[in-house]
Amino acid sequence: MLGNKQVQKIKIRHVEEHDLSVCYNVESVCYTSDAATKEKIKKRIQLFPDGFLVAELNKRVIGIINSGSTNEEDLTDEAFKDMVGHVADGKNIVIFSLAVLPEFRRNGISKKLMTKFIEISKTLKKEKILLICKSGLIPYYQKYGFLYGGKSKSRHGGFEWHEMYLPLCVK
Numbered sequence: 518m519l520g521n522k523q524v525q526k527i528k529i530r531h532v533e534e535h536d537l538s539v540c541y542n543v544e545s546v547c548y549t550s551d552a553a554t555k556e557k558i559k560k561r562i563q564l565f566p567d568g569f570l571v572a573e574l575n576k577r578v579i580g581i582i583n584s585g586s587t588n589e590e591d592l593t594d595e596a597f598k599d600m601v602g603h604v605a606d607g608k609n610i611v612i613f614s615l616a617v618l619p620e621f622r623r624n625g626i627s628k629k630l631m632t633k634f635i636e637i638s639k640t641l642k643k644e645k646i647l648l649i650c651k652s653g654l655i656p657y658y659q660k661y662g663f664l665y666g667g668k669s670k671s672r673h674g675g676f677e678w679h680e681m682y683l684p685l686c687v688k
């Protein structure tokens with residue numbers, strides 16, 4: 518566990534182009550067959566930096582959250598993870614990755630990332646945040662108010678996925 522002083526030093530900021538390698542490192546350490554390629558991470562940084570945040574401790578990136586935006590509700594579209602069909606002003610925002618390096622987990626870092634992400638999604642006037650997750654993380658997302666949308670048809674990475682959505686009620 519990090520001490521209080523270290524936790525207070527954690528900064529959440531928007532991604533920048535030079536963060537590509539460190540973001541890809543977090544992605545590949547935290548995911549297995551479902552990890553995004555470096556090319557995909559690059560597109561997400563270039564095409565939608567507004568929806569891509571990093572957690573930094575002492576100038577080291579230790580956590581990420583990234584997304585795309587769309588008017589669609591279909592979360593099984595693999596091409597969308599490659600930002601095909603991404604429209605920055607789409608009504609929904611779809612989280613692709615939320616990841617914290619293993620040695621920094623359980624310090625509230627993903628909570629900081631997610632809280633800021635929800636705040637930004639509201640500022641961007643998105644109607645809903647959508648994502649798919651593995652069954653073990655359903656309660657995790659419910660803590661933020663996400664609702665269960667049913668089992669996904671996606672078999673991304675060879676896993677079984679569940680749909681979750683957070684209505685933002687922004688008028």
Ligand SMILES: CC(C)(COP(=O)(O)OP(=O)(O)OC[C@H]1O[C@@H](n2cnc3c(N)ncnc32)[C@H](O)[C@@H]1OP(=O)(O)O)[C@@H](O)C(=O)NCCC(=O)NCCS
Pocket residue numbers: 547548614615616617618621622623624625626627628629649650651653654656657660
């Ligand atoms: C899931 C993950 C992002 C959590 O990161 P973290 O920084 O350890 O999470 P936090 O410390 O901010 O925890 C926030 C809350 O969620 C809970 N939580 C954390 N990990 C959890 C898990 N795996 N399952 C259920 N609850 C969890 C914490 O207890 C905490 O609850 P509290 O606010 O009531 O105290 C991290 O374990 C990870 O990177 N996993 C691998 C990638 C992954 O599966 N990402 C999710 C994509 S669908």
